[in-house]
Each structure stands twice: as C-alpha cells, then as structure tokens.
Amino acid sequence: MGSGTSRKSNDSVIINRPKIQRGSGTGGGQGHNRDMNSICPPTLKVRLNPKKPLPEGSHLTLEKENIVFFDQKVGLLTKAQLTTLTRCIAEGFRYSGKVVNEKGNQYGVFTRQ
Amino acid sequence: MGSLHDNDETHTKSLFSLLCESGEFFPYIHTDEASVVKSSCQENGRRNIITCKDKNLNEFLLEVNSLDMNTVHLNGVDILLGEYIPVIPRKFFKSSATFIPQKIVAISLSDIFVSPPLNLKDKKYHVSPTLKINRKVLYNPVFKNKKVILLSDARDVLLEHLWWNRKKIKLFDILARIGFYAVSTPNFSLFKGECPMGHAWNIKKGLIYGEELEKRGVMVIPHIYAVHVKQLERWCDWLKRNPSVKTVAMNCQLQRKSIVGRDIAVNALKHILANTDVSIILNGSDKRILSQLEKFKTRLYTASSGAFKNLEIKKQMSPFLYKSWIENTRKVSATP
Numbered sequence: 397m398g399s400g401t402s403r404k405s406n407d408s409v410i411i412n413r414p415k416i417q418r419g420s421g422t423g424g425g426q427g428h429n430r431d432m433n434s435i436c437p438p439t440l441k442v443r444l445n446p447k448k449p450l451p452e453g454s455h456l457t458l459e460k461e462n463i464v465f466f467d468q469k470v471g472l473l474t475k476a477q478l479t480t481l482t483r484c485i486a487e488g489f490r491y492s493g494k495v496v497n498e499k500g501n502q503y504g505v506f507t508r509q
Numbered sequence: 510m511g512s513l514h515d516n517d518e519t520h521t522k523s524l525f526s527l528l529c530e531s532g533e534f535f536p537y538i539h540t541d542e543a544s545v546v547k548s549s550c551q552e553n554g555r556r557n558i559i560t561c562k563d564k565n566l567n568e569f570l571l572e573v574n575s576l577d578m579n580t581v582h583l584n585g586v587d588i589l590l591g592e593y594i595p596v597i598p599r600k601f602f603k604s605s606a607t608f609i610p611q612k613i614v615a616i617s618l619s620d621i622f623v624s625p626p627l628n629l630k631d632k633k634y635h636v637s638p639t640l641k642i643n644r645k646v647l648y649n650p651v652f653k654n655k656k657v658i659l660l661s662d663a664r665d666v667l668l669e670h671l672w673w674n675r676k677k678i679k680l681f682d683i684l685a686r687i688g689f690y691a692v693s694t695p696n697f698s699l700f701k702g703e704c705p706m707g708h709a710w711n712i713k714k715g716l717i718y719g720e721e722l723e724k725r726g727v728m729v730i731p732h733i734y735a736v737h738v739k740q741l742e743r744w745c746d747w748l749k750r751n752p753s754v755k756t757v758a759m760n761c762q763l764q765r766k767s768i769v770g771r772d773i774a775v776n777a778l779k780h781i782l783a784n785t786d787v788s789i790i791l792n793g794s795d796k797r798i799l800s801q802l803e804k805f806k807t808r809l810y811t812a813s814s815g816a817f818k819n820l821e822i823k824k825q826m827s828p829f830l831y832k833s834w835i836e837n838t839r840k841v842s843a844t845p
Contacts, residue, residue, distance in 0.1 A: 398763035399699045399734040400770035403557060406633055407664040411555040412673045413565055414572040438633035488554045505631045
C-alpha cells in the first residue's frame, strides 16, 4: 500500500509473472506461472543451538546447510529449508540472517532482501 | 514542476535515473519521470514493483492491455457524501448501527475476510493460508440500513496476492455480489524513486480492476496516486475523458506521516482539484493535509477509522462516548 518516499519494511512482496491468459479478457487465467511469494517466503525461521547464548541481532551466515556465527556452527537448516533457500538464491533473492530471542529460545530469522 | 515535492534534493539525476528506459514508453510515461529514479531498474527481482528492464515486461504489459490509461472507460459515480465517512473496523461489526449517525459508512478491504488476511511473522506480513472473503460481511449489525463503501486500501502483500489470484478466487464476482454501495479501486503503490514503469503498470492495474467491477454492475470509485506531475496530467486527462467519474479516492495513511509524503499528497490533491471537478474521499487524512486544502473543502470527504480505534483503546465503547465524539468532530471540522 501507499505512496510517498519509503516503503514499510514489513510489507514486502515479489510481483509474480502474470498467469498465462487463456481465451479473451484481461482477468488472467489458469496459467502456470508460480507464486514466488510462496516459493521464496519473506522470512524463514530456524531454531539455533549455540553453545553459549548469542547476542540478539547478531548477523548469521549460511554455509550450505550450516548456520554460522563467525566461525561457530550454531544451527542447521532442514532439508526443505535448504531446498527453498538454494532455489531462491538461484532466482536472485538474498536472505539476510539475524539472531532473535523468543520465549527463552534463540532463532535464526532469515529475511528476504 | 516535475517532482511533487518542492524541496526535493533528488532533482539532480542519479546514475539510476540516467539508465532508466521507461521514457521509451512515451506518451504513457514521460521521459522526465525517470529523472527521480533512485534505485536500479536492472535485476530488481520484481521486489515490490516491476521495472523497465524486466525481461518479461511484455507479459506484464499484455496483462493490462498496454500502459495507455485510455483503454479503460469507467462510468464512476457522483455520490453526495457527508463531510466525514466512518470506516468501521472489524471489532465493531457486532455493535448496533444506531451508534453511528451517518447513513454512508465505509469498510476496509482487510476487514471483509472471515479472519484477518495477513499474519505478522518475524516482522514481515504473510498472507493467511486460510484467506477467505466473508460474503455475508454486510449482514453484521453495525451495517444495518447503511450504505457501505468498500475502500480497497491494503498492504501490498494482500493487494498483489488478490490481483494475481483474481481469476482463481473469482474476486470480482464475489465483490460484486456482496452488495457494497460503491467500491474504490485498490491503492497499488507508487513510491517516489522507483521505476516509473512500475508506477504506470500499477495505475493501469487499478483501472482494470475498476473496469472488471463495473462490468458486474458495481459503482466504482477510482483510487488516485501520483508522485510526478506528468502522472497527474495523465490522471486529469483521463478524468476529462471519463466525465461521469465525479468521485475519486486517495489513501493518505502513509503519506501523512512525513513532511515529504504530505507535500506529495497535498500537491497531487491541489492539482486534481484545480484541474478537474471531482470530489475526493481522503482515507486517513489529517489536519496537516486538510488545512492546506481549505479552499477545496466542499469537495473533500474524510474517511477514517480513528474514532473507533480510539474507543477500542480506551475500551469504553458506549453510545454516550460515541455521540460526544461525533459532536466534537463536528466542531473541529472533518478531522477525527
């Protein structure tokens, strides 16, 4: 929504390629273009298991399925998450990871940029 | 005047503006519009907007039957509204309609679903997996004997989801059958600094949306956004070619929050009001915007849910409070 000079950071969307039209009209059709917002969700959240609690907001990186804080491996992506991220990175999206504290646990939240 | 913000430091062309090729789509995009582009049109991954460099641009243009606004003709409406249109939030749907003196009220698009359409997870909005329009939303007590305008203002996540799935979910058929008095077209985003191709495409999407609703017998109120004077000129030209459109809408909820945003809104409103004879429903406007438009006051209507939200916060909803609030808003004009 909106107009002005800056978007709201919580309202981020990928514009999908139009569904392929069949027949007349401008309303779209039963096409097969994909919903990139489902394939590459705005965020992915992974439970972390660091040896010591990490500072909240710390930057996390991905090395294959491993979630890394500096040199320390602090978590692991599931197979499904790894597949999603690999595909989305190939599509040109970048995910930036940060440590988030929630209900006594630590999570890595990877946000689509 | 090019930019709609008088003190704009972005008058100087950036490298991005020099590389923007949207001007090739003249007359539907003027070359001057590229002068305020502040981000790369190349490989933006279709984040929030499409650009002139999109490798599948033709598909997007085909979807809206070119960027020419004049391929869409709308009948529009000429509604005599009160100075203030209450926008009734979901939490008040079970309240009695007698609390609200206005005959014409409004509802926000986000509130016509069975449950909230978006979930905020990890600071990002996601579309609810159980998204479903409540076809009987107007059966709620608060709408009894009211004429209800649907203001299709919502977050991009929701608007783009609905647009992309419009055929699959039979969006226009469902909206037409609910029985709204009138429906505004969505406020597809226009942010300054982004590629004018995306702006033009979003403007056209809104018109197509309105056209689909009118085909189904709905009274349509076009929503207008513009961040460049050339866009305003095209809007005014379109309004002159569609003279029965006498009421339009503009959402100011985001614009009102910054000086630059308010400048953009006020300049756009002044241009439209001075160059056409339309009346404008301002959704979420405030005194800082309205005070600059005093001479056009009779053609401005304020739609707002602010009073309900204040009551909700205080948890003191009662007929007495509501009536006293109404009295108060009359004294301070139309700015709740």
